[in-house]
Amino acid sequence: MADILQLARPELRELKPYSPGGYESGLVRLNANESPWRIPSDNTERGLNIYPPPRPLLLRRLLAEHYGVIEEKILVTRGSTEAIDLLIRGFCAAGKDQLLTCPPTFDMYRLYAGIQNAEVLEVPLLREKGFIIDPKSIVNRVTERTKIIFLCSPNNPTGQSIEHGDIEFICQAVQEKILVVLDEAYQEFSDKQDFSALEEKYENVLRLRTLSKFISLAGVRCGVVIAEPKLIDFLSCILPPYSFPTPSIELVLKAFDKRSLNIGKERVQVLCTERARLKKELMNINDVKKVWPSDANFIFVETLNAKNFQETARQANVLVRTFPDQPALKNFVRITVGRREDNNKLLQAF
Numbered sequence: 001m002a003d004i005l006q007l008a009r010p011e012l013r014e015l016k017p018y019s020p021g022g023y024e025s026g027l028v029r030l031n032a033n034e035s036p037w038r039i040p041s042d043n044t045e046r047g048l049n050i051y052p053p054p055r056p057l058l059l060r061r062l063l064a065e066h067y068g069v070i071e072e073k074i075l076v077t078r079g080s081t082e083a084i085d086l087l088i089r090g091f092c093a094a095g096k097d098q099l100l101t102c103p104p105t106f107d108m109y110r111l112y113a114g115i116q117n118a119e120v121l122e123v124p125l126l127r128e129k130g131f132i133i134d135p136k137s138i139v140n141r142v143t144e145r146t147k148i149i150f151l152c153s154p155n156n157p158t159g160q161s162i163e164h165g166d167i168e169f170i171c172q173a174v175q176e177k178i179l180v181v182l183d184e185a186y187q188e189f190s191d192k193q194d195f196s197a198l199e200e201k202y203e204n205v206l207r208l209r210t211l212s213k214f215i216s217l218a219g220v221r222c223g224v225v226i227a228e229p230k231l232i233d234f235l236s237c238i239l240p241p242y243s244f245p246t247p248s249i250e251l252v253l254k255a256f257d258k259r260s261l262n263i264g265k266e267r268v269q270v271l272c273t274e275r276a277r278l279k280k281e282l283m284n285i286n287d288v289k290k291v292w293p294s295d296a297n298f299i300f301v302e303t304l305n306a307k308n309f310q311e312t313a314r315q316a317n318v319l320v321r322t323f324p325d326q327p328a329l330k331n332f333v334r335i336t337v338g339r340r341e342d343n344n345k346l347l348q349a350f
């Protein structure tokens with residue numbers, strides 16, 4: 001098997017990581033140019049006057065346990081969006097390399113590609129077949145300059161999961177040649193299997209997870225890359241030190257106690273039940289043409305007129321997402337599943 005790191009930008013493979021000042025509990029820290037005093041409102045355990053650990057290792061251990069992998073397979077990032085940026089910068093040389101996406105999908109892949117000046121190849125989802133991916137076209141479309149394929153399952157904004165076999169077909173066809181990034185941001189809302197088996201089987205496959213959705217922590221900005229340890233080491237080398245802040249570390253450590261996790265699981269169940277109810281009710285609304293099945297915490301809806309739909313919702317003080325910049329999604333609306341009373345507010349508007 002060829003070394004998967006050969007795909008990374010050669011100059012980055014040579015990069016020496018930054019070596020941060022040490023920290024040893026009980027020793028006076030005169031090595032990092034920090035302030036010796038806390039501010040009065042600082043109620044963190046570590047103290048905000050000193051830098052966070054260069055990498056949040058305790059958090060990494062906790063997340064490894066949560067996702068059932070060894071610590072060395074985990075990189076903690078500021079939201080999974082930071083991981084997307086990191087992967088594109090790490091593997092795509094500006095003005096030269098390409099990545100592939102399957103629109104309509106999460107728009108940040110395109111945005112970060114643009115920031116890095118990486119070309120985006122698009123193989124659209126097959127709308128006539130219910131917005132599924134087209135594995136053969138994906139494999140035929142890639143070139144020698146393609147470094148990453150982004151696949152999102154369940155997909156944002158269409159809501160559906162990708163078939164395991166379709167992903168495996170791609171992973172197998174491009175192994176040793178291209179990284180396959182499986183974005184599982186909404187996995188907890190799906191009753192389908194995650195792609196851990198593929199990540200374990202293929203060295204070129206990574207998974208992205210986030211705490212922004214299932215466990216009510218969008219505000220702490222915690223994302224997770226799960227991959228081969230050598231890929232994690234490489235990404236860690238290009239991620240600046242101290243990037244994950246102390247308050248976020250401490251909040252996540254507290255939020256992962258058994259009680260909070262159980263509450264998180266119950267709330268996922270509540271949202272899934274609401275998702276089924278909302279879907280059924282939406283289908284009875286005259287302004288709605290079609291409601292797609294969803295494995296995520298939102299529903300993708302084709303309306304007669306997205307602008308009118310959005311306006312009617314707004315008059316009831318409810319915001320929904322439309323896609324005015326994407327002609328193919330002109331009359332589509334994405335509705336996040338909320339609490340029962342929030343969903344009722346929307347339904348009553350129609």
Ligand SMILES: Cc1ncc(COP(=O)(O)O)c(C=O)c1O
Pocket residue numbers: 078079080081082106152155156183185186209210211212218221222223
């Ligand atoms: C598919 C997908 N991936 C990743 C993210 C980013 O999540 P975060 O940066 O909050 O971890 C989102 C956010 O909406 C998303 O929809």
